Amino acid sequence: MGTITELFPKKPFNVGEITVEVDPLTYWKLRNEVISDEFHKYNAYEKQEILDTVLQMNLELYILVVKLKERLGE
Known part of the structure; x- marks a missing residue:
């Protein structure tokens, strides 16, 4: 049995035209930033x-x- 982070594979996250692989926590933080920046619109x-x-x-x-x-x- 490994660590809990091994249960969640890295996900692609689009930054403009570039796609990067990030860990799940970073993925959700980046995604939340996008939602937060766009929410007021x-x-x-x-x-x-x-x-x-x-x-x-x-x-x-x-x-x-x-x-x-x-x-x-x-």
Whole structure:
């Protein structure tokens, strides 16, 4: 069994016309920067869709953490 980072392979991330391979954490940080930079350009409906998606992801992550704690006996 390896480390948790081995479970998530590197992903391509487009920087202009260049595609680079980055680790998952860097990928999400870069992706979040793009979303943050573009967010102010969206209309209210698009912002609400993004918010709904983020809240759903947050709920799913919370459920995963609770299940993990149960498995670890915490």
